[in-house]
Amino acid sequence: MAHWKDNLLLKVINIVTFLLFTGANSYGALPPFFEPQHYTYLSPEPWIYGTWGIIHTLLIGLLFYQFTEIGYHTIIEGVGWRFPLLAILTAVYGGLSNSSSNDHTFSFVLSILAFVTILFVGATVSHIYRSIKIHHPPKTLLDTVFVHIPFSLFHGFSVVLIFVAGFAAFGVDASSHPAGLFTKAFVFIALLLLEGTAAAYVFAGRGDVVGAAVISLSLLAIFQRQSIGRSGHFIHYSALAFFIISLIAVLRATxxxxSGSSRITGARATDEERAPLVG
Structure with missing residues:
Protein backbone atom coordinates (compact mmCIF):
# COMPACT_ATOMS: atom_id res chain seq x y z
CA MET A 1 0.00 0.00 0.00
CA ALA A 2 1.44 3.35 -1.08
CA HIS A 3 1.66 6.11 1.53
CA TRP A 4 1.27 9.77 0.56
CA LYS A 5 4.87 10.39 1.67
CA ASP A 6 6.29 7.71 -0.65
CA ASN A 7 8.53 9.23 -3.33
CA LEU A 8 7.74 12.64 -1.89
CA LEU A 9 10.67 14.29 -3.68
CA LEU A 10 9.24 13.51 -7.12
CA LYS A 11 5.78 14.63 -6.06
CA VAL A 12 7.14 17.97 -4.87
CA ILE A 13 9.22 18.41 -8.04
CA ASN A 14 6.11 17.68 -10.12
CA ILE A 15 4.29 20.51 -8.34
CA VAL A 16 7.20 22.98 -8.47
CA THR A 17 7.99 22.43 -12.15
CA PHE A 18 4.32 22.66 -13.07
CA LEU A 19 3.91 25.97 -11.24
CA LEU A 20 7.18 27.44 -12.54
CA PHE A 21 7.14 26.27 -16.13
CA THR A 22 3.51 25.56 -16.97
CA GLY A 23 1.38 28.22 -15.27
CA ALA A 24 2.38 31.21 -17.40
CA ASN A 25 2.31 29.10 -20.57
CA SER A 26 -1.23 27.98 -19.77
CA TYR A 27 -2.61 31.52 -19.48
CA GLY A 28 -0.55 32.79 -22.40
CA ALA A 29 -1.91 30.06 -24.66
CA LEU A 30 -5.54 31.03 -24.16
CA PRO A 31 -7.24 33.16 -26.79
CA PRO A 32 -7.18 36.08 -27.33
CA PHE A 33 -3.74 36.38 -25.73
CA PHE A 34 -1.93 33.92 -27.98
CA GLU A 35 -1.11 34.70 -31.58
CA PRO A 36 1.66 32.68 -33.28
CA GLN A 37 4.52 34.81 -34.62
CA HIS A 38 4.83 32.89 -37.89
CA TYR A 39 1.84 32.68 -40.21
CA THR A 40 2.12 29.79 -42.67
CA TYR A 41 -0.26 27.86 -44.90
CA LEU A 42 -0.78 25.32 -42.12
CA SER A 43 -1.43 27.81 -39.33
CA PRO A 44 -4.69 27.18 -37.44
CA GLU A 45 -7.01 29.70 -35.84
CA PRO A 46 -5.65 30.75 -32.41
CA TRP A 47 -8.64 29.31 -30.52
CA ILE A 48 -7.23 25.79 -30.90
CA TYR A 49 -4.35 26.79 -28.60
CA GLY A 50 -6.92 26.94 -25.82
CA THR A 51 -6.26 23.18 -25.70
CA TRP A 52 -3.31 24.06 -23.47
CA GLY A 53 -5.70 25.58 -20.94
CA ILE A 54 -7.76 22.36 -20.82
CA ILE A 55 -4.65 20.18 -20.50
CA HIS A 56 -3.12 22.24 -17.72
CA THR A 57 -6.40 22.50 -15.80
CA LEU A 58 -6.71 18.70 -15.78
CA LEU A 59 -3.05 18.35 -14.80
CA ILE A 60 -3.74 20.39 -11.67
CA GLY A 61 -5.99 17.50 -10.64
CA LEU A 62 -3.11 15.12 -11.39
CA LEU A 63 -0.91 16.97 -8.88
CA PHE A 64 -3.44 16.23 -6.13
CA TYR A 65 -4.26 12.75 -7.42
CA GLN A 66 -0.61 11.64 -7.18
CA PHE A 67 -0.93 11.62 -3.37
CA THR A 68 -3.59 8.87 -3.47
CA GLU A 69 -2.76 5.17 -3.62
CA ILE A 70 -4.17 4.56 -7.10
CA GLY A 71 -2.73 7.82 -8.36
CA TYR A 72 0.68 6.88 -7.00
CA HIS A 73 0.91 3.75 -9.13
CA THR A 74 -0.28 5.50 -12.28
CA ILE A 75 1.57 8.81 -11.96
CA ILE A 76 4.72 8.05 -10.00
CA GLU A 77 5.36 4.61 -11.47
CA GLY A 78 3.82 5.13 -14.91
CA VAL A 79 4.76 8.75 -15.67
CA GLY A 80 7.70 9.20 -13.32
CA TRP A 81 10.38 11.83 -13.90
CA ARG A 82 9.14 12.45 -17.43
CA PHE A 83 6.44 14.78 -16.09
CA PRO A 84 8.82 17.55 -14.87
CA LEU A 85 10.91 17.06 -18.02
CA LEU A 86 7.78 17.52 -20.14
CA ALA A 87 6.84 20.69 -18.23
CA ILE A 88 10.28 22.22 -18.86
CA LEU A 89 10.40 21.25 -22.54
CA THR A 90 6.89 22.60 -23.16
CA ALA A 91 7.79 25.92 -21.54
CA VAL A 92 10.93 26.17 -23.70
CA TYR A 93 8.89 25.44 -26.83
CA GLY A 94 6.30 28.03 -25.84
CA GLY A 95 8.99 30.67 -25.35
CA LEU A 96 10.69 29.90 -28.66
CA SER A 97 7.49 29.73 -30.70
CA ASN A 98 6.29 33.08 -29.31
CA SER A 99 9.63 34.84 -29.92
CA SER A 100 10.19 37.06 -32.89
CA SER A 101 12.98 39.20 -34.29
CA ASN A 102 13.45 41.74 -37.05
CA ASP A 103 16.59 39.85 -38.00
CA HIS A 104 15.49 37.24 -40.55
CA THR A 105 18.40 34.91 -39.79
CA PHE A 106 17.83 35.02 -36.03
CA SER A 107 14.09 34.49 -36.53
CA PHE A 108 14.86 31.44 -38.67
CA VAL A 109 17.14 30.05 -35.94
CA LEU A 110 14.38 30.52 -33.35
CA SER A 111 11.94 28.65 -35.60
CA ILE A 112 14.40 25.78 -36.04
CA LEU A 113 14.97 25.58 -32.27
CA ALA A 114 11.19 25.61 -31.66
CA PHE A 115 10.76 22.76 -34.15
CA VAL A 116 13.55 20.70 -32.54
CA THR A 117 12.10 21.35 -29.07
CA ILE A 118 8.58 20.27 -30.04
CA LEU A 119 10.10 17.04 -31.39
CA PHE A 120 11.53 16.38 -27.93
CA VAL A 121 8.17 17.29 -26.39
CA GLY A 122 6.46 14.81 -28.71
CA ALA A 123 8.96 12.07 -27.90
CA THR A 124 8.59 12.63 -24.15
CA VAL A 125 4.80 12.69 -24.15
CA SER A 126 4.80 9.61 -26.41
CA HIS A 127 6.76 7.67 -23.77
CA ILE A 128 4.28 8.76 -21.11
CA TYR A 129 1.29 8.01 -23.34
CA ARG A 130 2.54 4.52 -24.19
CA SER A 131 3.40 3.72 -20.57
CA ILE A 132 0.02 4.63 -19.12
CA LYS A 133 -1.93 3.09 -22.00
CA ILE A 134 -0.16 -0.28 -21.84
CA HIS A 135 0.89 -0.65 -18.21
CA HIS A 136 -1.59 1.57 -16.36
CA PRO A 137 -5.03 1.45 -18.02
CA PRO A 138 -7.68 3.51 -16.21
CA LYS A 139 -9.14 1.80 -13.15
CA THR A 140 -11.30 4.66 -11.89
CA LEU A 141 -12.97 7.77 -13.23
CA LEU A 142 -10.24 9.87 -11.61
CA ASP A 143 -7.63 7.87 -13.53
CA THR A 144 -9.42 8.72 -16.74
CA VAL A 145 -10.00 12.42 -16.02
CA PHE A 146 -6.71 13.43 -14.41
CA VAL A 147 -4.22 11.16 -16.19
CA HIS A 148 -5.45 9.57 -19.40
CA ILE A 149 -7.49 12.44 -20.85
CA PRO A 150 -4.85 15.19 -20.37
CA PHE A 151 -2.08 13.04 -21.82
CA SER A 152 -4.29 11.96 -24.72
CA LEU A 153 -4.94 15.63 -25.45
CA PHE A 154 -1.25 16.41 -24.99
CA HIS A 155 -0.17 13.59 -27.28
CA GLY A 156 -2.64 14.44 -30.05
CA PHE A 157 -1.96 18.16 -29.87
CA SER A 158 1.81 17.64 -29.92
CA VAL A 159 1.40 15.82 -33.25
CA VAL A 160 -0.39 18.87 -34.66
CA LEU A 161 2.24 21.25 -33.27
CA ILE A 162 5.07 19.27 -34.85
CA PHE A 163 3.56 19.90 -38.28
CA VAL A 164 2.77 23.54 -37.47
CA ALA A 165 6.30 24.15 -36.16
CA GLY A 166 7.80 22.39 -39.17
CA PHE A 167 5.99 24.72 -41.57
CA ALA A 168 6.92 27.72 -39.41
CA ALA A 169 10.58 26.72 -39.68
CA PHE A 170 10.79 25.61 -43.30
CA GLY A 171 7.65 26.90 -45.01
CA VAL A 172 7.00 30.24 -46.69
CA ASP A 173 5.46 33.21 -44.92
CA ALA A 174 1.80 33.15 -45.92
CA SER A 175 1.39 36.87 -45.26
CA SER A 176 3.89 37.81 -47.97
CA HIS A 177 4.28 34.82 -50.30
CA PRO A 178 1.57 33.13 -52.40
CA ALA A 179 1.09 29.39 -52.11
CA GLY A 180 2.95 27.71 -54.94
CA LEU A 181 2.59 24.17 -56.24
CA PHE A 182 5.13 22.66 -53.82
CA THR A 183 3.63 24.48 -50.85
CA LYS A 184 0.15 23.19 -51.71
CA ALA A 185 1.51 19.67 -52.15
CA PHE A 186 3.29 19.70 -48.77
CA VAL A 187 0.24 21.17 -47.04
CA PHE A 188 -1.97 18.49 -48.56
CA ILE A 189 0.43 15.75 -47.38
CA ALA A 190 0.48 17.26 -43.89
CA LEU A 191 -3.32 17.41 -43.75
CA LEU A 192 -3.53 13.82 -45.00
CA LEU A 193 -1.09 12.65 -42.33
CA LEU A 194 -3.01 14.49 -39.62
CA GLU A 195 -6.29 12.93 -40.72
CA GLY A 196 -4.62 9.50 -40.89
CA THR A 197 -3.22 9.99 -37.38
CA ALA A 198 -6.69 10.89 -36.08
CA ALA A 199 -8.07 7.70 -37.66
CA ALA A 200 -5.22 5.70 -36.13
CA TYR A 201 -6.11 7.06 -32.68
CA VAL A 202 -9.68 5.88 -33.15
CA PHE A 203 -9.12 2.43 -34.61
CA ALA A 204 -5.77 1.30 -33.17
CA GLY A 205 -5.79 -0.80 -30.01
CA ARG A 206 -8.49 0.21 -27.56
CA GLY A 207 -9.12 3.46 -29.39
CA ASP A 208 -8.55 7.02 -28.23
CA VAL A 209 -11.40 9.34 -29.11
CA VAL A 210 -9.91 12.26 -27.15
CA GLY A 211 -6.61 12.24 -29.05
CA ALA A 212 -8.46 11.93 -32.36
CA ALA A 213 -10.86 14.74 -31.47
CA VAL A 214 -8.12 17.31 -30.79
CA ILE A 215 -6.53 16.56 -34.18
CA SER A 216 -9.92 16.76 -35.89
CA LEU A 217 -10.61 20.16 -34.29
CA SER A 218 -7.15 21.31 -35.33
CA LEU A 219 -8.06 20.52 -38.94
CA LEU A 220 -11.18 22.65 -38.48
CA ALA A 221 -9.03 25.48 -37.10
CA ILE A 222 -6.69 25.22 -40.10
CA PHE A 223 -9.68 25.35 -42.46
CA GLN A 224 -10.97 28.48 -40.73
CA ARG A 225 -7.59 30.25 -40.76
CA GLN A 226 -6.71 29.40 -44.34
CA SER A 227 -9.28 31.63 -46.01
CA ILE A 228 -9.82 31.41 -49.74
CA GLY A 229 -8.37 34.86 -50.31
CA ARG A 230 -4.99 33.93 -48.80
CA SER A 231 -4.46 30.24 -49.42
CA GLY A 232 -6.78 29.65 -52.36
CA HIS A 233 -9.52 27.09 -52.73
CA PHE A 234 -7.22 24.06 -52.65
CA ILE A 235 -5.79 24.39 -49.13
CA HIS A 236 -9.00 25.83 -47.71
CA TYR A 237 -11.26 23.03 -48.89
CA SER A 238 -8.66 20.28 -48.43
CA ALA A 239 -8.56 21.14 -44.72
CA LEU A 240 -12.36 21.09 -44.63
CA ALA A 241 -12.53 17.69 -46.35
CA PHE A 242 -10.02 16.10 -44.00
CA PHE A 243 -11.80 17.62 -41.00
CA ILE A 244 -15.10 16.07 -42.10
CA ILE A 245 -13.47 12.66 -42.67
CA SER A 246 -11.77 12.73 -39.26
CA LEU A 247 -14.95 13.97 -37.57
CA ILE A 248 -16.93 11.05 -38.99
CA ALA A 249 -14.35 8.64 -37.58
CA VAL A 250 -14.51 10.33 -34.17
CA LEU A 251 -18.32 10.30 -34.10
CA ARG A 252 -18.47 6.63 -35.16
CA ALA A 253 -16.00 5.67 -32.43
CA THR A 254 -17.91 7.70 -29.84
CA SER A 259 -23.28 1.52 -27.45
CA GLY A 260 -20.70 -0.87 -26.01
CA SER A 261 -21.14 0.63 -22.55
CA SER A 262 -24.90 0.27 -22.84
CA ARG A 263 -24.58 -3.37 -23.88
CA ILE A 264 -22.24 -4.08 -20.98
CA THR A 265 -24.62 -2.39 -18.53
CA GLY A 266 -27.56 -4.30 -19.98
CA ALA A 267 -25.68 -7.60 -19.80
CA ARG A 268 -24.87 -7.00 -16.15
CA ALA A 269 -28.49 -6.20 -15.41
CA THR A 270 -29.63 -9.38 -17.18
CA ASP A 271 -27.16 -11.49 -15.23
CA GLU A 272 -28.41 -9.99 -11.98
CA GLU A 273 -32.02 -10.74 -12.95
CA ARG A 274 -31.11 -14.35 -13.73
CA ALA A 275 -29.09 -14.82 -10.57
CA PRO A 276 -30.76 -16.87 -7.84
CA LEU A 277 -32.21 -14.89 -4.96
CA VAL A 278 -30.65 -17.29 -2.46
CA GLY A 279 -27.13 -18.57 -2.93
Missing part, protein backbone atom coordinates in the same frame (compact mmCIF):
# COMPACT_ATOMS: atom_id res chain seq x y z
CA UNK A 255 -21.23 6.09 -30.77
CA UNK A 256 -19.62 2.64 -30.74
CA UNK A 257 -18.13 3.29 -27.30
CA UNK A 258 -21.45 4.48 -25.90
Missing amino acids: IAAL
Whole structure:
Protein backbone atom coordinates (compact mmCIF):
# COMPACT_ATOMS: atom_id res chain seq x y z
CA MET A 1 0.00 0.00 0.00
CA ALA A 2 1.44 3.35 -1.08
CA HIS A 3 1.66 6.11 1.53
CA TRP A 4 1.27 9.77 0.56
CA LYS A 5 4.87 10.39 1.67
CA ASP A 6 6.29 7.71 -0.65
CA ASN A 7 8.53 9.23 -3.33
CA LEU A 8 7.74 12.64 -1.89
CA LEU A 9 10.67 14.29 -3.68
CA LEU A 10 9.24 13.51 -7.12
CA LYS A 11 5.78 14.63 -6.06
CA VAL A 12 7.14 17.97 -4.87
CA ILE A 13 9.22 18.41 -8.04
CA ASN A 14 6.11 17.68 -10.12
CA ILE A 15 4.29 20.51 -8.34
CA VAL A 16 7.20 22.98 -8.47
CA THR A 17 7.99 22.43 -12.15
CA PHE A 18 4.32 22.66 -13.07
CA LEU A 19 3.91 25.97 -11.24
CA LEU A 20 7.18 27.44 -12.54
CA PHE A 21 7.14 26.27 -16.13
CA THR A 22 3.51 25.56 -16.97
CA GLY A 23 1.38 28.22 -15.27
CA ALA A 24 2.38 31.21 -17.40
CA ASN A 25 2.31 29.10 -20.57
CA SER A 26 -1.23 27.98 -19.77
CA TYR A 27 -2.61 31.52 -19.48
CA GLY A 28 -0.55 32.79 -22.40
CA ALA A 29 -1.91 30.06 -24.66
CA LEU A 30 -5.54 31.03 -24.16
CA PRO A 31 -7.24 33.16 -26.79
CA PRO A 32 -7.18 36.08 -27.33
CA PHE A 33 -3.74 36.38 -25.73
CA PHE A 34 -1.93 33.92 -27.98
CA GLU A 35 -1.11 34.70 -31.58
CA PRO A 36 1.66 32.68 -33.28
CA GLN A 37 4.52 34.81 -34.62
CA HIS A 38 4.83 32.89 -37.89
CA TYR A 39 1.84 32.68 -40.21
CA THR A 40 2.12 29.79 -42.67
CA TYR A 41 -0.26 27.86 -44.90
CA LEU A 42 -0.78 25.32 -42.12
CA SER A 43 -1.43 27.81 -39.33
CA PRO A 44 -4.69 27.18 -37.44
CA GLU A 45 -7.01 29.70 -35.84
CA PRO A 46 -5.65 30.75 -32.41
CA TRP A 47 -8.64 29.31 -30.52
CA ILE A 48 -7.23 25.79 -30.90
CA TYR A 49 -4.35 26.79 -28.60
CA GLY A 50 -6.92 26.94 -25.82
CA THR A 51 -6.26 23.18 -25.70
CA TRP A 52 -3.31 24.06 -23.47
CA GLY A 53 -5.70 25.58 -20.94
CA ILE A 54 -7.76 22.36 -20.82
CA ILE A 55 -4.65 20.18 -20.50
CA HIS A 56 -3.12 22.24 -17.72
CA THR A 57 -6.40 22.50 -15.80
CA LEU A 58 -6.71 18.70 -15.78
CA LEU A 59 -3.05 18.35 -14.80
CA ILE A 60 -3.74 20.39 -11.67
CA GLY A 61 -5.99 17.50 -10.64
CA LEU A 62 -3.11 15.12 -11.39
CA LEU A 63 -0.91 16.97 -8.88
CA PHE A 64 -3.44 16.23 -6.13
CA TYR A 65 -4.26 12.75 -7.42
CA GLN A 66 -0.61 11.64 -7.18
CA PHE A 67 -0.93 11.62 -3.37
CA THR A 68 -3.59 8.87 -3.47
CA GLU A 69 -2.76 5.17 -3.62
CA ILE A 70 -4.17 4.56 -7.10
CA GLY A 71 -2.73 7.82 -8.36
CA TYR A 72 0.68 6.88 -7.00
CA HIS A 73 0.91 3.75 -9.13
CA THR A 74 -0.28 5.50 -12.28
CA ILE A 75 1.57 8.81 -11.96
CA ILE A 76 4.72 8.05 -10.00
CA GLU A 77 5.36 4.61 -11.47
CA GLY A 78 3.82 5.13 -14.91
CA VAL A 79 4.76 8.75 -15.67
CA GLY A 80 7.70 9.20 -13.32
CA TRP A 81 10.38 11.83 -13.90
CA ARG A 82 9.14 12.45 -17.43
CA PHE A 83 6.44 14.78 -16.09
CA PRO A 84 8.82 17.55 -14.87
CA LEU A 85 10.91 17.06 -18.02
CA LEU A 86 7.78 17.52 -20.14
CA ALA A 87 6.84 20.69 -18.23
CA ILE A 88 10.28 22.22 -18.86
CA LEU A 89 10.40 21.25 -22.54
CA THR A 90 6.89 22.60 -23.16
CA ALA A 91 7.79 25.92 -21.54
CA VAL A 92 10.93 26.17 -23.70
CA TYR A 93 8.89 25.44 -26.83
CA GLY A 94 6.30 28.03 -25.84
CA GLY A 95 8.99 30.67 -25.35
CA LEU A 96 10.69 29.90 -28.66
CA SER A 97 7.49 29.73 -30.70
CA ASN A 98 6.29 33.08 -29.31
CA SER A 99 9.63 34.84 -29.92
CA SER A 100 10.19 37.06 -32.89
CA SER A 101 12.98 39.20 -34.29
CA ASN A 102 13.45 41.74 -37.05
CA ASP A 103 16.59 39.85 -38.00
CA HIS A 104 15.49 37.24 -40.55
CA THR A 105 18.40 34.91 -39.79
CA PHE A 106 17.83 35.02 -36.03
CA SER A 107 14.09 34.49 -36.53
CA PHE A 108 14.86 31.44 -38.67
CA VAL A 109 17.14 30.05 -35.94
CA LEU A 110 14.38 30.52 -33.35
CA SER A 111 11.94 28.65 -35.60
CA ILE A 112 14.40 25.78 -36.04
CA LEU A 113 14.97 25.58 -32.27
CA ALA A 114 11.19 25.61 -31.66
CA PHE A 115 10.76 22.76 -34.15
CA VAL A 116 13.55 20.70 -32.54
CA THR A 117 12.10 21.35 -29.07
CA ILE A 118 8.58 20.27 -30.04
CA LEU A 119 10.10 17.04 -31.39
CA PHE A 120 11.53 16.38 -27.93
CA VAL A 121 8.17 17.29 -26.39
CA GLY A 122 6.46 14.81 -28.71
CA ALA A 123 8.96 12.07 -27.90
CA THR A 124 8.59 12.63 -24.15
CA VAL A 125 4.80 12.69 -24.15
CA SER A 126 4.80 9.61 -26.41
CA HIS A 127 6.76 7.67 -23.77
CA ILE A 128 4.28 8.76 -21.11
CA TYR A 129 1.29 8.01 -23.34
CA ARG A 130 2.54 4.52 -24.19
CA SER A 131 3.40 3.72 -20.57
CA ILE A 132 0.02 4.63 -19.12
CA LYS A 133 -1.93 3.09 -22.00
CA ILE A 134 -0.16 -0.28 -21.84
CA HIS A 135 0.89 -0.65 -18.21
CA HIS A 136 -1.59 1.57 -16.36
CA PRO A 137 -5.03 1.45 -18.02
CA PRO A 138 -7.68 3.51 -16.21
CA LYS A 139 -9.14 1.80 -13.15
CA THR A 140 -11.30 4.66 -11.89
CA LEU A 141 -12.97 7.77 -13.23
CA LEU A 142 -10.24 9.87 -11.61
CA ASP A 143 -7.63 7.87 -13.53
CA THR A 144 -9.42 8.72 -16.74
CA VAL A 145 -10.00 12.42 -16.02
CA PHE A 146 -6.71 13.43 -14.41
CA VAL A 147 -4.22 11.16 -16.19
CA HIS A 148 -5.45 9.57 -19.40
CA ILE A 149 -7.49 12.44 -20.85
CA PRO A 150 -4.85 15.19 -20.37
CA PHE A 151 -2.08 13.04 -21.82
CA SER A 152 -4.29 11.96 -24.72
CA LEU A 153 -4.94 15.63 -25.45
CA PHE A 154 -1.25 16.41 -24.99
CA HIS A 155 -0.17 13.59 -27.28
CA GLY A 156 -2.64 14.44 -30.05
CA PHE A 157 -1.96 18.16 -29.87
CA SER A 158 1.81 17.64 -29.92
CA VAL A 159 1.40 15.82 -33.25
CA VAL A 160 -0.39 18.87 -34.66
CA LEU A 161 2.24 21.25 -33.27
CA ILE A 162 5.07 19.27 -34.85
CA PHE A 163 3.56 19.90 -38.28
CA VAL A 164 2.77 23.54 -37.47
CA ALA A 165 6.30 24.15 -36.16
CA GLY A 166 7.80 22.39 -39.17
CA PHE A 167 5.99 24.72 -41.57
CA ALA A 168 6.92 27.72 -39.41
CA ALA A 169 10.58 26.72 -39.68
CA PHE A 170 10.79 25.61 -43.30
CA GLY A 171 7.65 26.90 -45.01
CA VAL A 172 7.00 30.24 -46.69
CA ASP A 173 5.46 33.21 -44.92
CA ALA A 174 1.80 33.15 -45.92
CA SER A 175 1.39 36.87 -45.26
CA SER A 176 3.89 37.81 -47.97
CA HIS A 177 4.28 34.82 -50.30
CA PRO A 178 1.57 33.13 -52.40
CA ALA A 179 1.09 29.39 -52.11
CA GLY A 180 2.95 27.71 -54.94
CA LEU A 181 2.59 24.17 -56.24
CA PHE A 182 5.13 22.66 -53.82
CA THR A 183 3.63 24.48 -50.85
CA LYS A 184 0.15 23.19 -51.71
CA ALA A 185 1.51 19.67 -52.15
CA PHE A 186 3.29 19.70 -48.77
CA VAL A 187 0.24 21.17 -47.04
CA PHE A 188 -1.97 18.49 -48.56
CA ILE A 189 0.43 15.75 -47.38
CA ALA A 190 0.48 17.26 -43.89
CA LEU A 191 -3.32 17.41 -43.75
CA LEU A 192 -3.53 13.82 -45.00
CA LEU A 193 -1.09 12.65 -42.33
CA LEU A 194 -3.01 14.49 -39.62
CA GLU A 195 -6.29 12.93 -40.72
CA GLY A 196 -4.62 9.50 -40.89
CA THR A 197 -3.22 9.99 -37.38
CA ALA A 198 -6.69 10.89 -36.08
CA ALA A 199 -8.07 7.70 -37.66
CA ALA A 200 -5.22 5.70 -36.13
CA TYR A 201 -6.11 7.06 -32.68
CA VAL A 202 -9.68 5.88 -33.15
CA PHE A 203 -9.12 2.43 -34.61
CA ALA A 204 -5.77 1.30 -33.17
CA GLY A 205 -5.79 -0.80 -30.01
CA ARG A 206 -8.49 0.21 -27.56
CA GLY A 207 -9.12 3.46 -29.39
CA ASP A 208 -8.55 7.02 -28.23
CA VAL A 209 -11.40 9.34 -29.11
CA VAL A 210 -9.91 12.26 -27.15
CA GLY A 211 -6.61 12.24 -29.05
CA ALA A 212 -8.46 11.93 -32.36
CA ALA A 213 -10.86 14.74 -31.47
CA VAL A 214 -8.12 17.31 -30.79
CA ILE A 215 -6.53 16.56 -34.18
CA SER A 216 -9.92 16.76 -35.89
CA LEU A 217 -10.61 20.16 -34.29
CA SER A 218 -7.15 21.31 -35.33
CA LEU A 219 -8.06 20.52 -38.94
CA LEU A 220 -11.18 22.65 -38.48
CA ALA A 221 -9.03 25.48 -37.10
CA ILE A 222 -6.69 25.22 -40.10
CA PHE A 223 -9.68 25.35 -42.46
CA GLN A 224 -10.97 28.48 -40.73
CA ARG A 225 -7.59 30.25 -40.76
CA GLN A 226 -6.71 29.40 -44.34
CA SER A 227 -9.28 31.63 -46.01
CA ILE A 228 -9.82 31.41 -49.74
CA GLY A 229 -8.37 34.86 -50.31
CA ARG A 230 -4.99 33.93 -48.80
CA SER A 231 -4.46 30.24 -49.42
CA GLY A 232 -6.78 29.65 -52.36
CA HIS A 233 -9.52 27.09 -52.73
CA PHE A 234 -7.22 24.06 -52.65
CA ILE A 235 -5.79 24.39 -49.13
CA HIS A 236 -9.00 25.83 -47.71
CA TYR A 237 -11.26 23.03 -48.89
CA SER A 238 -8.66 20.28 -48.43
CA ALA A 239 -8.56 21.14 -44.72
CA LEU A 240 -12.36 21.09 -44.63
CA ALA A 241 -12.53 17.69 -46.35
CA PHE A 242 -10.02 16.10 -44.00
CA PHE A 243 -11.80 17.62 -41.00
CA ILE A 244 -15.10 16.07 -42.10
CA ILE A 245 -13.47 12.66 -42.67
CA SER A 246 -11.77 12.73 -39.26
CA LEU A 247 -14.95 13.97 -37.57
CA ILE A 248 -16.93 11.05 -38.99
CA ALA A 249 -14.35 8.64 -37.58
CA VAL A 250 -14.51 10.33 -34.17
CA LEU A 251 -18.32 10.30 -34.10
CA ARG A 252 -18.47 6.63 -35.16
CA ALA A 253 -16.00 5.67 -32.43
CA THR A 254 -17.91 7.70 -29.84
CA ILE A 255 -21.23 6.09 -30.77
CA ALA A 256 -19.62 2.64 -30.74
CA ALA A 257 -18.13 3.29 -27.30
CA LEU A 258 -21.45 4.48 -25.90
CA SER A 259 -23.28 1.52 -27.45
CA GLY A 260 -20.70 -0.87 -26.01
CA SER A 261 -21.14 0.63 -22.55
CA SER A 262 -24.90 0.27 -22.84
CA ARG A 263 -24.58 -3.37 -23.88
CA ILE A 264 -22.24 -4.08 -20.98
CA THR A 265 -24.62 -2.39 -18.53
CA GLY A 266 -27.56 -4.30 -19.98
CA ALA A 267 -25.68 -7.60 -19.80
CA ARG A 268 -24.87 -7.00 -16.15
CA ALA A 269 -28.49 -6.20 -15.41
CA THR A 270 -29.63 -9.38 -17.18
CA ASP A 271 -27.16 -11.49 -15.23
CA GLU A 272 -28.41 -9.99 -11.98
CA GLU A 273 -32.02 -10.74 -12.95
CA ARG A 274 -31.11 -14.35 -13.73
CA ALA A 275 -29.09 -14.82 -10.57
CA PRO A 276 -30.76 -16.87 -7.84
CA LEU A 277 -32.21 -14.89 -4.96
CA VAL A 278 -30.65 -17.29 -2.46
CA GLY A 279 -27.13 -18.57 -2.93
